[in-house]
Amino acid sequence: MAVYFSIFLVVLTLITGLVWLADKFYLAPQRRLKLADAQAQCKETLSEEAQAKLAEPSGLVDTSVQIFPVIAFVLILRSFLWEPFQIPSGSMMPTLLDGDFILVNKFNYGLRDPVARNKFVEIGLPERGDVVVFKYPLDTKIDYIKRVIGLPGDRIIYRNKSLYIKPACTDTHSDCQEFKQVEQTFVSNGDYSDGGIELTRYSSAMPNKTHDILVNNQILPRTPHYYKQAGTQRDEFVVPQGHYFVMGDNRDNSLDGRFWGFVPEENLVGEAVFIWMSFDFDRDESSVLPHWVPTGVRFGRIGSIN
Structure with a gap:
């Protein structure tokens, strides 16, 4: 659309x-x-x-x-x-909620023509931890929003619901790092749920940005369904040049790069930077009003996106 x-x-x-x-x-x-x-x-x-x-x-x-x-x-x-977008699902909870209306910065990652989307001005590239909107690689007519976890050349492991990152480097560099686990600090239980199951909230300390994530500790990782990349284990991903690896902050309820692969750089739309409005749609089936009519405004959510 x-x-x-x-x-x-x-x-x-x-x-x-x-x-x-x-x-x-x-x-x-x-x-x-x-x-x-x-x-x-x-x-x-x-x-x-x-x-x-x-x-x-x-x-x-x-x-x-x-x-x-x-x-x-x-x-x-x-x-x-800038371009406005509406968040249609809970895959980025707790950072973004269904009903959030966001602004996406379209010049941070370079200027593109609005039809063919060919870049004609280079400005910058995503960093780990950025929340980005992009064209879904399997159907570019659909816009997705996820968080950048891996940059070109990075090696990523998501094992036992823990994230490990090995930054890209060449064999000639003496400062090549080994895999480092992204530290997750417990925040709370019970603030969010999925199908009646209580989710655990952690603070995830990315290399250059800290943000909160949700984990469902009552279900196993869906490792057998992960994207299969030649030469790697099922829960390991090597980010190709010119691509990015992305994940949702709601770890166990997100169709992201773990399942379909990588985002080509040309699919990037921009960086999500601000929530300018947020509506609550908590309406039960007995209501005479349609589901798309808001039940309230969440003024406390208006502000910058971490």
């Missing part, structure tokens, strides 16, 4: 822009000439109503001229600076 909207926005901007140019450099001067000719043929000064009618553009032209600056501004803002 987002792809189609981008195409529609670009086409609408081009059409209204062409009409705006035609009016500015041809149609408007022609109307002024027509008004001057009409005035010259009349002995008396034309009424204001007659002058306005002669100088008035057609409805299509007038509408295009009025909306073109607005459409162009929206296109630039949405394509190159």
Whole structure:
């Protein structure tokens, strides 16, 4: 849907822009000439109503001229600076909840054209711990949001619900590191649940960012379903060059890179940086209102994303 909207926005901007140019450099001067000719043929000064009618553009032209600056501004803002997204699931709990509305920074990782998504300005690349929106590799029409765990060349192990990272390096580097476990510190129990099962909340200390995660200690890891990469164990992943390994913060309820592989750099949309609104949709089946009508506003969630 987002792809189609981008195409529609670009086409609408081009059409209204062409009409705006035609009016500015041809149609408007022609109307002024027509008004001057009409005035010259009349002995008396034309009424204001007659002058306005002669100088008035057609409805299509007038509408295009009025909306073109607005459409162009929206296109630039949405394509190159910021884009709003809604969180549709709980795979990123507790960082993001279903009903959160976020802003995604689209220039941190370089500028891309809004249709073919070819990068034309290099600015930066994701870091471990960034929360990113990307095109789902198995269906690029779908936008996903997860956290970056592995950078190109990293080796990642997710074993017994613990995360181990070996940063990328070359054999010529003397500072190559071994696998290091990401420290998880217990925070609380009972704040979140999944299907009635209590989830445990931990603080996960990534190499350059600390964030909270949720773990369901009552189920086993779904290791047999993990993405199979040649030359590695089932719970080990070597991130290819130009790709990223991502996971959801709700570890046992997230369809992420453990199951389908890696995110190509060209699939990145941007970094999720801010929650600008958050709605609660806690409505039971007996309610006469549809499920998409909010039951409340979670003002306390508005702010930066860690």
